[in-house]
Amino acid sequence: xxxxxxxxxxxxxxxxxxxxxxxxxxxxxxxxxxxxxxxxxxxxxxxxxxxxxxxxxxxxxxxxxxxxxxxxxxxxxxxxxxxxxxxxxxxxxxxxxxxxxxxxxxxxxxxxxxxxxxxxxxxxxxxxxxxxxxxxxxxxxxxxxxxxxxxxxxxxxxxxxxxxxxxxxxx
Numbered sequence: 379x380x381x382x383x384x385x386x387x388x389x390x391x392x393x394x395x396x397x398x399x400x401x402x403x404x405x406x407x408x409x410x411x412x413x414x415x416x417x418x419x420x421x422x423x424x425x426x427x428x429x430x431x432x433x434x435x436x437x438x439x440x441x442x443x444x445x446x447x448x449x450x451x452x453x454x455x456x457x458x459x460x461x462x463x464x465x466x467x468x469x470x471x472x473x474x475x476x477x478x479x480x481x482x483x484x485x486x487x488x489x490x491x492x493x494x495x496x497x498x499x500x501x502x503x504x505x506x507x508x509x510x511x512x513x514x515x516x517x518x519x520x521x522x523x524x525x526x527x528x529x530x531x532x533x534x535x536x537x538x539x540x541x542x543x544x545x546x547x548x549x
Contacts, residue, residue, distance in 0.1 A: 383424035384439050385412065393424070393434040405431055462492045462541070467517065469503050469510035476513070480520050487525045487544045497538040510538050518542070 383389075388408055395403040395411045398420060406414070411434055415422040421439035424432055463486045465479055483493045495517060497510050514531045521542055529541035 382439075382443075383427055385415075385421050388412075388422060388424050388432075388434065390424075390427075390432045392431045394429070394431050396425075396433065396435040398436045411436075460490065460492055460543075462494050465493055465495050467495060467497045467513060469497060469499060469506065469513060471513060476517070480517065483517075483521060483542070484524065487521065487542065490544050492528065492544070493521075493525070493542045495540045495542065499536045499538070504536055507533065507538070514538055514540055 388411075390408055392405055392407055393411050395406045395414065397403050398418065403414070411422055415436045418436060420436050421442075422434050423437055423439060423442065424434045426433035463483075465483055467476075467479060471479075483495075486493050495514065497514055499507065499510060503510070511531060518527060518531070518540065524545060525542040526545050527540065528543040529539070531538055531540040533539075
């Protein structure tokens with residue numbers, strides 16, 4: 379979880395040392411750098427371990443970790459996860475069932491969710507794929523005003539799959 383190189387965890391012979399205010403203190407041995415940090419009652423953090431020589435900075439490690447956690451919480455807050463709702467249609471679906479599924483899909487798209495539509499062909503229905511494609515196209519056309527096709531209807535094995543996403547609103 380915490381993979382920062384700081385204080386005694388730093389194992390490089392020489393490091394480029396940066397002071398607490400950002401000034402370069404030059405190339406020091408690991409021991410010299412640690413002593414300088416401890417004299418100021420601060421910690422030594424390796425900020426660029428892949429550099430030649432590795433770059434270490436003198437800072438308060440507890441405060442640094444707190445700031446990092448705060449930044450990651452803030453980033454998570456601004457992140458928006460789009461949920462994908464599954465919906466299963468049948469190639470021999472009745473009109474009323476079709477309208478019910480359509481209403482449900484509309485509700486989800488209006489709530490900013492994506493809708494994944496699956497149509498499974500069972501038994502002899504696999505020979506009548508055009509019937510299923512016709513129903514899938516009707517469904518997509520009925521959703522056209524509020525949703526756009528993110529993944530066109532595609533047959534994978536015995537399942538016809540399509541993904542609809544909410545249309546972008548102009549703000």
